[in-house]
Amino acid sequence: MATNTSNPPGPIVDLHVDTLSWLSRIPYRFDRFHKPWPISYLLRPNHVDLPRLKEAGVRFVWWGIVPNPLVPRPSKGVFKTLRYIHGLVEKHGEDLHLVQSSDDVETCLRLGKIGCVLTIEGGHALEGRLDMLERFREQGVRAMVLVHLTDNDLSPCSRKGRDGELTALGKEAVREMERIGVVVDVAHLPEKGIRQVSEMSRRPFVCSHGAMHSVCPHWRNLSDDSVRRIGDSGGLMGVFFIREWIRPDRKGTIQDAVNQLSRVKEVAGPAVPAIGSDFDGALRLALGIEDVRALPKLAASLSERGWDPETSDDAMGMNAIRFMRRFFREAP
């Protein structure tokens, strides 16, 4: 559908927000307005709550659930958080809706509810057992980041000066995820691992949150080649707003988020850029992005840089909506 400047801004989708991961342990009223703090503290959310999501016009959030790598049974905490989130979505049923299928995507758009996509950030949640994937899937999980900040039995994580490959179990996990309809998320994977995923995958895969190495050469960021491969699969590259990692002098601003999105578009085409803020996962956000309410401002900054309204709407949400419609429709 064509858009023009007189149309309201399109729906916003954020592919990576960690807020709910902490809420089963930390007192934080998701349904109350919170003032943003200048610096976030680990495990103390403040970037996102329900009133601010509504104010910003966010339509879908991919909620990250972070398994604890230091305990013998990380899945326990994940199931606990999943139960908590299900309770939250039920309690706020007039505003929130769990997204498990393409029908759910349409329901959210029709009723103006915020679609909640449940994702796990770190394959150590599987505890080395692929059957765990199906159990998570039954609890509504629709995407998983293979590895987080520590190496696990699926893969080494990306780290300064080091590359690495998926393990045999990691490759099996990718196949199983594709089989049961869980999106493979390559955020935090080293370059070799991303290449492996692109070579073996049969379905689109994403990087839910990251940035372009060619704009800011940080070890956590992805090469142009990797982002092209994501695009070739029909996937998405979500750009995060981590101040230190989107600009070489570590003083990233909202304009650097625009630079990052522009580079994704240049390298992989207009169907690939997406938003993956890392709200309440990032310690410090780009200047000009205090909290989730900055997302419409980001859309405005894209237009100021000459993005046409349609392409800007695509990056802010429509690319992700098309991806979800497609991916969640195909029967696993």
Ligand SMILES: [Zn+2]
């Ligand atoms: Zn992350």
